[in-house]
Amino acid sequence: MLSKKTKYGLKALTYLASQKNKQPVQIAEISKNENISQKFLESILLTLRKTGFLGSKKGKGGGYYLIKQPSEIPMTSVIRVLEGPIAMVPCVSLNFYEKCNDCPDEKKCAVNKLMLQIRDSNLEVYRRTTLADLL
């Protein structure tokens, strides 16, 4: 299952991407329009800022805004930041590889074989899709 964190994060990103001008948008506005708990959204936007997707402005008229163009934000990086590894098992992960301790030979492992294909097909989708494609 997709976590709510990722779901909300994606919705917030598209909300910001669909803004005509580049004025900062307040958390409260996004929260209200996308039906997201404001406090929860707060922490999500915070991680998106820390990971270089968003900029923020404090004080009156402040809020969050996209740093890059939507077409320059691939889903691979969004998913990795919000959801974690794209692979469903660590032994087929590109960025978070870990050996299974119960598995003597990865190349003979059925789970590895299957999940390698799943990873590849998911990666293909995430790589070719940018935030701009979701508007």
Next chain:
Amino acid sequence: MLSKKTKYGLKALTYLASQKNKQPVQIAEISKNENISQKFLESILLTLRKTGFLGSKKGKGGGYYLIKQPSEIPMTSVIRVLEGPIAMVPCVSLNFYEKCNDCPDEKKCAVNKLMLQIRDSNLEVYRRTTLADLL
């Protein structure tokens, strides 16, 4: 992440599929060879029997065995039984569809758009892969 239940279930299925004769295999044997907690494996094999993948024989010389040919067991059905819905969000699920209560229009939803593609690509992999392909 893939649950251990699914992981162990897949390993057990391939173990059974790789048997030369069709004699029942005891839980203890699978558990030992695949490094799986015996009791946990017990419950997994039980659900695989109840869902029509395995047959069992009680008493001495008993155990579990595959009912169908490995080539006739698609991953779609295995995953659905062990892991649950293939879709990552209910609003794009074929067999477990559910409307999001926070989303006014699915067709305009970014999460829906993205996850629809992910579902399709995963489905394609699971459909073309049978247990026989994992041996």
Next chain:
DNA sequence: GACTACTCTATTATATCTATAGGATAGATT
């Protein structure tokens, strides 16, 4: 009839996700 191995229910442990609370901090406005 004894042995073996599956069957089933209940319980515990663990982890992760989701959400909330409350205050601290920094910038804008007057």
Next chain:
DNA sequence: AATCTATCCTATAGATATAATAGAGTAGTC
């Protein structure tokens, strides 16, 4: 400078799902 506003940050609690264990019960085989 004072005040308002909105982000920033940490801590924590509750809910849920997963993972694993325990132990008694049942049914078939030899």
